[in-house]
Amino acid sequence: MINLQENRTTSSIIVLMMAMVIGVGSIIYTNSLVSRILAQEEQQTSIFAKVQEYIATVEAGENINTLIEVIDANYTYPVILTDEKDKVLGHRNIRIPKAKDSLAYLAAELAEMKAAHPPIVVEPAPGLKNLIYYKNSDLVVQLKYYPYVELLIISLFFGIVYVLFNASRKAEQNKVWVGLAKETAHQLGTPISSLMAWMEYFKADESLDESIIGEIEKDVLRLEMITARFSSIGSPPVLKFENVEQLVKDNIDYLQKRISTKVQISVKNLEGMALGAPLNRSLFEWVIENICKNAVDAMGGIGKINISLSYTRDSKQVQIDISDTGKGIPKSLWKQIFKPGYTTKKRGWGLGLTLAKRIVKDYHKGNIFILSSVPNEGTTFRILLPRF
Ligand SMILES: Nc1ncnc2c1ncn2[C@@H]1O[C@H](COP(=O)(O)OP(=O)(O)OP(=O)(O)O)[C@@H](O)[C@H]1O
Numbered sequence: 001m002i003n004l005q006e007n008r009t010t011s012s013i014i015v016l017m018m019a020m021v022i023g024v025g026s027i028i029y030t031n032s033l034v035s036r037i038l039a040q041e042e043q044q045t046s047i048f049a050k051v052q053e054y055i056a057t058v059e060a061g062e063n064i065n066t067l068i069e070v071i072d073a074n075y076t077y078p079v080i081l082t083d084e085k086d087k088v089l090g091h092r093n094i095r096i097p098k099a100k101d102s103l104a105y106l107a108a109e110l111a112e113m114k115a116a117h118p119p120i121v122v123e124p125a126p127g128l129k130n131l132i133y134y135k136n137s138d139l140v141v142q143l144k145y146y147p148y149v150e151l152l153i154i155s156l157f158f159g160i161v162y163v164l165f166n167a168s169r170k171a172e173q174n175k176v177w178v179g180l181a182k183e184t185a186h187q188l189g190t191p192i193s194s195l196m197a198w199m200e201y202f203k204a205d206e207s208l209d210e211s212i213i214g215e216i217e218k219d220v221l222r223l224e225m226i227t228a229r230f231s232s233i234g235s236p237p238v239l240k241f242e243n244v245e246q247l248v249k250d251n252i253d254y255l256q257k258r259i260s261t262k263v264q265i266s267v268k269n270l271e272g273m274a275l276g277a278p279l280n281r282s283l284f285e286w287v288i289e290n291i292c293k294n295a296v297d298a299m300g301g302i303g304k305i306n307i308s309l310s311y312t313r314d315s316k317q318v319q320i321d322i323s324d325t326g327k328g329i330p331k332s333l334w335k336q337i338f339k340p341g342y343t344t345k346k347r348g349w350g351l352g353l354t355l356a357k358r359i360v361k362d363y364h365k366g367n368i369f370i371l372s373s374v375p376n377e378g379t380t381f382r383i384l385l386p387r388f
């Protein structure tokens, strides 16, 4: 089983997991940084408290300014000192905006600090209690949010890379498709025209059976048409208003003679009137052919293919349901089978349905999907084609 899809999915999963490891790793690291800084700030607060007590006990005239300076330089978080009744006695590291009423501003800060941490109680004199309120410095607050901001940036980055990468890969794939198809058409051209010349030669020979020559000629013409399909890939499609029932029937007539006689194909028009839609005949025949061939393979060459044609309920689209009595497709594979390279056949390329989807969606602005599938009972593919 060829599966190009799997490699791609595995590498995307690896990239995603790496991104997650980076993200989670940075959250853990930053969190540990934050808690270390917090611990440090708490320690500094208790030093501050001790200093307050010390200041209260030193004899008048002793020089304590240097001590205060050292302590001040060492902490960056906002602090408010109050008495027991929450009257503000002093503050550090709080910048009061000029336009604001300083008392009201401090009261608001104090409320915030109360919510953040319990105060540290100091006793500057026996029986006298002061309270030191504090909150985290801006630095710690910023650091706390940093990993989430970082995670957001990383996800955005990966998102953008993925979109760009995907777009360029698709463009590349398209070029390969078109190049391959056109080259194939070009190479087939010479032997086909030589086969045509041989047909004329055989037709002139009366000893050969005419009906056989007729059938061979049909095949050669068919080859010529297939070549035309290949060379039309990549060029803007020319759509013509066609009778869908007639087109499908012509196609089936041709196919029926070339597949197992034990497969019966029937075409039913449920509307009882002509169903028309703009189509590119040679491309669309390819779709019907691919789906029918898959159906024949899925039934092991014995069974029934029923094609029913109708309009959708809103009358905006033609609906073509192709059912087989084959082995069915597990629901988990309903999307996968349309991806290039997915095949379960020894000699398959896994391209039939990819091309069918491309033709229906890109060239006809329609849709193709599995409508239902039951193991060992059969599968129904649905094609929707806009009528206008
Ligand atoms: N009607 C069906 N019933 C059951 N399985 C199906 C049916 N149609 C398609 N599949 C599954 O989907 C796979 C992909 O089909 P697809 O036509 O894209 O490639 P393929 O037939 O394997 O190769 P090729 O490129 O020659 O068409 C098949 O190999 C088969 O496993």
Ligand SMILES: [Mg+2]
Pocket: 290, 293, 294, 351, 352, 353
């Ligand atoms: Mg196929």
